[in-house]
Amino acid sequence: MKKTLTKLDKIAIPVIIALSILVPIVVLILMNLPERYNLLGAKSGTFPLFHAVLNGSTAVLLLMGYFFMKIKEYKLHRNVMITAFALSAVFLVSYVISKISNAPVHYEGEGLLRYMYFFILISHIALSAIIIPLVLFTMYRGLTGEYVKHAKIARWTFPIWLYVAITGVLVYIFMYPYY
Template identity: 35%
Template sequence: MTKESLAAINATLNATSTVLLLLAFVFIKRKQVKAHAWTMIAALTTSATFLVFYITSYVVFGERSSGVQSGPVKTFYLLLLLSHVVLAVVMLPMIIMALVRAYNRQWARHHKIASPAFFIWFYVSVTGVVVYWMLYHLFPSMKA
């Protein structure tokens, strides 16, 4: 397995998490609680699988540099990457708290943490795909 193929798998897992999160959001808005719960479990499983693959990729292959010269595109990429990484770290305890509160049937407390966690998780999933696209598809074509 190459770094590129593992990165494509990771991007697919992020995209899948995004779709599952949107479905779970629709289910809870329609008060389809069981469908929401199962979809959130699937999103959690998909994101956890991504994390395992990402750490494996990092350990086996190391980091990948964009190779883009300084300028507005590189600045945008670095700011996007920074927000992605910081929010990925922030969301983890939020997701755990939301999961524990749902498990304990503390619905008001669950909703209080799950709402912001959802939007952060959604952002992190989407930006994960964008970062992949920029790093593996946009930037190689920009090299001289």
């Protein structure tokens, strides 16, 4: 049996795919700008703390959303997940502004901590790119009432999104002495 796309799917799916490709490319380009333009006049350590707070808050909201889903409080689940999505969107905008505004800060740790940091950082970055389409598709399926599809993709989205949120905080902790 061939599945057909709804009118909304014909618009939403290409938009989700386009955003999933464009966002990582834009972030990569901004990270490699030859010049910085401090748009908000913020010091280099300001953004990372804000990002850690957003990531930590997102992790808490994701756990709350999982809990509410498990106890079948679907309205609360929806509300905290939308809030987690909103915080992630604020993070993304702020992260882009921080990359335009401040030069990269390099990790100077040594030994085992250096290996741990780079493992966490690399996995965080790779999964950050992967999580974009997962979150967008999960949100889309949930908000359009396609709960079977929503649950199927959320099984993948939740642990990856949680990992990205938690490792975002860990990256900040590792980098704290260098800001």
